[in-house]
Amino acid sequence: MILAALADALGLLLAGDATLWGIIGLSLSVSLAASGIAALVGVPAGAALAVVRFPGRRGVVVAVNALLGLPPVVVGLALYLLLSRAGPLGGLGLLFTPAAMVLAQAVLATPVVRALAHRAAAGAWAALGDELQMDGAGRLRAVPVLLRTVPGGVLTAVLAGFGRTVSEVGAILVVGGNIAGHTRTMTTAVALETARGNLPFALALGVVLLGISLGVNAVAFAVARGGR
Amino acid sequence: MLLALMLVLPVQARAQSRFITVASTTSTEQSGLFAHLLPAFTQATGIGVRVVAVGTGQALKLGERGDADVVLVHDRAAELRFVAAGWGVGRREVMHNDFVLIGPQSDPAGVMGGRDTVEAFHRVAAARAPFITRGDDSGTNAAELRFWRDAGIDPKTAGGGWYRDIGGGMVAALNAAAGMGAYTLSDRGTWLAFANRADLTIVVEGDLQLFNQYGAMLVNPARHPSVKAAEGQAFIDWLVSPDGRAVIAGYRVGGEQVFFPEGGG
Numbered sequence: 441m442i443l444a445a446l447a448d449a450l451g452l453l454l455a456g457d458a459t460l461w462g463i464i465g466l467s468l469s470v471s472l473a474a475s476g477i478a479a480l481v482g483v484p485a486g487a488a489l490a491v492v493r494f495p496g497r498r499g500v501v502v503a504v505n506a507l508l509g510l511p512p513v514v515v516g517l518a519l520y521l522l523l524s525r526a527g528p529l530g531g532l533g534l535l536f537t538p539a540a541m542v543l544a545q546a547v548l549a550t551p552v553v554r555a556l557a558h559r560a561a562a563g564a565w566a567a568l569g570d571e572l573q574m575d576g577a578g579r580l581r582a583v584p585v586l587l588r589t590v591p592g593g594v595l596t597a598v599l600a601g602f603g604r605t606v607s608e609v610g611a612i613l614v615v616g617g618n619i620a621g622h623t624r625t626m627t628t629a630v631a632l633e634t635a636r637g638n639l640p641f642a643l644a645l646g647v648v649l650l651g652i653s654l655g656v657n658a659v660a661f662a663v664a665r666g667g668r
Numbered sequence: 669m670l671l672a673l674m675l676v677l678p679v680q681a682r683a684q685s686r687f688i689t690v691a692s693t694t695s696t697e698q699s700g701l702f703a704h705l706l707p708a709f710t711q712a713t714g715i716g717v718r719v720v721a722v723g724t725g726q727a728l729k730l731g732e733r734g735d736a737d738v739v740l741v742h743d744r745a746a747e748l749r750f751v752a753a754g755w756g757v758g759r760r761e762v763m764h765n766d767f768v769l770i771g772p773q774s775d776p777a778g779v780m781g782g783r784d785t786v787e788a789f790h791r792v793a794a795a796r797a798p799f800i801t802r803g804d805d806s807g808t809n810a811a812e813l814r815f816w817r818d819a820g821i822d823p824k825t826a827g828g829g830w831y832r833d834i835g836g837g838m839v840a841a842l843n844a845a846a847g848m849g850a851y852t853l854s855d856r857g858t859w860l861a862f863a864n865r866a867d868l869t870i871v872v873e874g875d876l877q878l879f880n881q882y883g884a885m886l887v888n889p890a891r892h893p894s895v896k897a898a899e900g901q902a903f904i905d906w907l908v909s910p911d912g913r914a915v916i917a918g919y920r921v922g923g924e925q926v927f928f929p930e931g932g933g
Contacts (some may be wrong), residue, residue: 442821490823525894526733535735536689536720617720620703635839636698637864 448644449651459621464652467606467625470538474545475553475602481546481599482553483594487561487587489554491569491579501558509553512544516566516614519544521617536617544611549601556600559588562592595664599657606653626652687716688899691728691736693807696836696882697721699857701928704919707909709906715899723837725805731755734892737900740884740907742807742855747883756885760931762907763916763927764794764881767811768859769872771797779851780795789819796830800841803833811880818877820866842868847933855880860921876890882927886909 454461470560489501521527523535564586566652572582587594609627616623618632625647696702697719706717719835720730724741731739732755739756741747750756770786771779771816777795779788792799801823802809816823823831833843838858845852854862861869884904889897906912913929920926 527733527891528733530894536718536884539901617689617718619718623720632698635694635837635843637839637843637862 442643445640445643445647448640449647452644453648458493459650463624463626463629464648465621466496466538467627467649468652468656469610470541471545471602471605473542474550474605475598477542477546478549478553478601478605479598482550482598483587484583485550485559486554486557486559486597487583488580489585490561491565491582492560497642504551505555508555510548510551512548512576512608512610513614513655515544515547516611517612519547519615531634535615536619536623538616538623541623546617547607547610548611549604552604553601554596556570556597557587557594560590560597563593564590592662595660603653604658606649606656680889686714686899687718688896688903689696689718689720689735690736690738690903691722691726691730692722692740692837693727693742693882694721694723695742695806695808695855695858695872696740696838699855699861699908699922701857701916701919701927705912705915709903709912709913711770712906712911715902717903721861723802723804724810725807726882727756734887734894737887737896738903739886739887740882742880743810744881744883746810747806747885751885755887755891758901759883759885760904760908761930762882762884763929765856765877766873766929767808767853767878768856769871769878770845770854770859770868771871772845773867773869774849774851775871776849777851780871782872785815785872785873786818787814788872789821792818792851793821793823793826793830794830795815796828798830798848800845800848800850800852801833802838802841803835804837806838806854807880808838808855815853816901817879857921857926860924860926878903881930883918884902 481524489497489504519533519540523528523532523536523540561583568586568589570617572585607627609631613628616628618624618628626645627636630642630645630649633645698721703717706719710716720736721927724743724746727739727741728746728750729748735871740762747759751759752833769779769785771777775779777788777797779791782788801812831846832844834841834851838854839862841852841860842854843861843864844850845870846864849867851871884899884907886897886904887895889895913931916927916929917925
């Protein structure tokens, strides 16, 4: 079954099916955009939270760590209620668009990126904090320096964010609507083909998705290595 | 971030400038009808159609909240309520097909070949044969619950674990039935397009009570100004036009006609 799926997946890609490539393109662009936003928010936030000391910090850390367990379908539902025409942001007309999917996935990926960036920064702070010797708000200025000492940790955080987005289905199904040619991604297509009983085709799509994830990770590591 | 924007913008730009959003049912989407129908409509009018395929109950809810321009579903009673409450206007009966009772070849309830659906439901309950219900407030789910009511049986309180609620779409229910050797009610279109049949087969069909009609409504623009009334109405008008009827009638799965337009075709 798995071998057949591998062969089917290769066949699908080589056949150059425009619909499939469209779906792959949308999956990649939505996930990259969402993990990009998550990185921009999550990396600085995680590092800042690792070095700055303030009353109630422990409680904040526990709270943001709890966001790691956000159920995607609940995020999707909350965003649906916000973006629905009858909701407070309905006027934007974002429901059932790729932008809504980017938003949903960014919400899901940011806590992952933040938690891992926090960890990397905390380690670096333990090693270098004395050297940097700053306190209070001054510690914030150490964040960019700290992060530059742990490029591997930051990369891992960003890739974990990408992993969360590219594999996600529950939230984007609700806010994207799985509309053919518009908001259908790899994961929602797999869900649909499974629902249709096209199990071999669904599995082949899954293999393609895995390949994409592998490719993105390989490129990221190659770039990181080259940049060092 | 720039990279992210560069990647998202072309995705947005690719979207068709004139389009409507149609909330419809899993049966129309999963049977493959829309893939056959929509290109013909778009070619004729230049209007793109984005279909959100959910259960009938959820599709009506999307209309109620103004998240769709047109609703195309199959639960006459719920549709009439939707119109009466002022959420939808201009309801048209578009097409029909029929429901079929699906079950395993082994037929533990002994209903094979019958034409009386209520009688078949009686026998399934008496035999405590596994039965899959969609449980998702879809049009098919509503029809199934009507049969139980007509049979005077409340399967949810019957006990014994034979009545199984999967809370999912039509093919999810068929997949579950295939996996468990269970009975389930399906629309014929989805059944014909269903690939993973295992040893399932049609056990009851041809009962007049199994009639399954699809109606289309425009979401009331007076309630939701964002509704694209002209384009949405054009879609409904096209569905019931001779052209639209011919395209609906022309959809075949394995050589069989799946949907029958109202007014012949």
